[in-house]
Amino acid sequence: MIAQHTLSFRTRGRGTTEVTREVARLVAQSGVRTGTCALFLQHTSASLILCENADPSVRADLETLFARLAPDGDPAFRHDTEGPDDMASHARAVLASNSITVPVAEGRLLLGTWQGLYLWEHRLEPQARRLVVTVMGER
């Protein structure tokens, strides 16, 4: 049994947007009780991550850390067609995940208590982003 949908988001530029609720709704509608929910972000300059969902400073600190690991406008980067955040965004997308498979049990996402799903925009400007959700399993 399979249900597949694409969620569309308009980000506000660099930063995180929680998408747990939207994904959970698709899982509930799918009719799958036991199985998996495969999440796939169709972009190479944004990430989909699992992150602590209580204190927003965790996501702010992640931003600080990634700015250090893969800085905008790094003189060592050659790819800057779309600006100083272009290559930094591709690099951050490789360092953080963009494909996550979450288990489904009793018709719901089997996330841990403190886990939320976040779309992490790495580009400075707002972007249209597509997240493909495939729920597979049995009733």
Place this chain on the structure above:
Amino acid sequence: MIAQHTLSFRTRGRGTTEVTREVARLVAQSGVRTGTCALFLQHTSASLILCENADPSVRADLETLFARLAPDGDPAFRHDTEGPDDMASHARAVLASNSITVPVAEGRLLLGTWQGLYLWEHRLEPQARRLVVTVMGER
């Protein structure tokens, strides 16, 4: 055909614990011969990684590297509610994987010769950790 179980581990604080055997046992018990084994760690301050299973110094070196990339008590981090290893642990969990799907063939995990599955505790103190294992496929 689907079998889903949650494995519980008590870590000894920061460091790696091999979990290949426990996961392999669930695959064998599932009755699935061809398919996938989706592994999902229900936490945001620990990782599940594939690592070379021969020389333990590989995992020690990973610890050294991650201590450099996301150090404990980094003055740039604001989130320190649970101590100097709090944000460093969340950061390391984003840098390393916590959702891995391993193929199943002939009723077994189709790992490479040198691949082991490791639960990587990032917190300094021992923790209870839950790993959800979903085996899907055909007999």
Place this chain on the structure above:
Amino acid sequence: MIAQHTLSFRTRGRGTTEVTREVARLVAQSGVRTGTCALFLQHTSASLILCENADPSVRADLETLFARLAPDGDPAFRHDTEGPDDMASHARAVLASNSITVPVAEGRLLLGTWQGLYLWEHRLEPQARRLVVTVMGER
């Protein structure tokens, strides 16, 4: 419905090789119209990543960045059995992904416009690499 195959590649040493076409062919042959394609690299010193497929300088810049994050011959590393690129390769394999699940729709990989699948060899010398492809879903 499940189809599982292993693709073999001979890399030319450190660098990226696009594998999108080979994977897409297996998806087309599988007969699955809606579902998932689980990709798994059976190695701990190479990665499988999603990357921008237009400008090759993106992959060159990724190499530059990873050389900074996990340098060859780092004096802090103890594991160097197979040379100065040994531990650096394991470290890079943990930082970048080696298990990706791509959705399948209308019998094809549902990749974004600019997404390509790349085998990223981290060892300096050419290697034989195996990528397991498991396509699951319904006709």
